[in-house]
Amino acid sequence: MKKQISLWQEFIKGLWEINPSFKQILGMCPTLAVTVSVINGIAMALATTFVLFFSSIMISMLKKLIPSQVRIAAYIVIIATFVTVADLVMKAKFPELSKALGPFVPLIVVNCIILGRAEAFASKNNVLRSALDALGNGAGFLIALVTMGGIRELFGSRTLLGYQILSDFFNPLLVMILPAGAFFTFALLMGSANAFTNRKNKIAREKISQKYQKSPEKILNSEV
């Protein structure tokens, strides 16, 4: 049997290694749409994490009961239930935020992150691991949304979380809070993430080749 990774790694991998926004390229619509400001990004990520966490637990508990032919429909009903909870709570407690996010809270239902994790992870693993995986992915999503929201809010309206950061000398770049700014910011972030990963892989490869040049027999032996 394949050796299982530790519970801590199960959580931590969602932050960077399989970050839902940058690496899996899932859930793009909310990432681009709601990140006009940091606070919107945080609210969206928390709502998504809530849904992801509870639906992962639920699906992981029910995985033996759901026949595999109708599993997608069953997952969607479970997810829709938790999205309704999140939507109604937000409408009641934070009406302003709920208005700012518009249809994107109900649209968590079709966010590919949730269905993707349900299908790829929660339906195959136990409850604890699924919960940790959901939290990790939620945290990764939060990181992505806060970074996006931070950059766009800082350059688009000179503020962070509503406090003015850049002085009045700096002309706000209106394009950043327009839809086009979302595309540009996300493209830049994704490009840098790719460049970083490429560099890391290159360094790792060079290390191996150096080792090989020093003592070829040793590595050959260890591989055999």
Add this chain to the structure above:
Amino acid sequence: MELLIIFLSASIINNFVLSYFLGICPFIGVSNKISSAISMGLATTFVMILTAIVSWLLYFMILIPYNLEFLQIPSFILVIASLVQFVEMVIKKVSQPLYHALGIFLPLITTNCAILGLALLLSMRNYSFLESIVFGFGAGTGFTLALVIMASIREELELADVPKAFQGAPITLVVAGILALAFMGFAGMI
């Protein structure tokens, strides 16, 4: 006149893809070739019009009279999923060539957030029945337009020398950003 404004607003000015960010996944995923972009756009437009009709009936004829608004999300998603399945079966029976052209794209449409977004927006804005249909048609046209433009640009982009880190999704996003800027030019139209 009202209807024309709704159509123009949904298709060009508030384009679903470029200003509401709905349906980004197929926009990035299926915009490699013009032919598949057209098929995907047509399939989506077709489903959007049907969704507009069905979800309007569901929301204003069933959910509101019986005070069941809280069931909006699950009922919409189930109705859309079964509608898409049904359409797929009908097309398969009626027209084989059409099925082969649209077939593979239909199941993808179920999880396209543009469809659910359309249903949610028309219930939020209290459109009348006729307005909803026009809204659905406009949204579909706008989606097709954005997808086809994107596909034509990407076919040319194949020949360009893109930095390694930006190949694939990032460069597509940059192109989408420029397109969104171009579509901003329509903003003053109404």
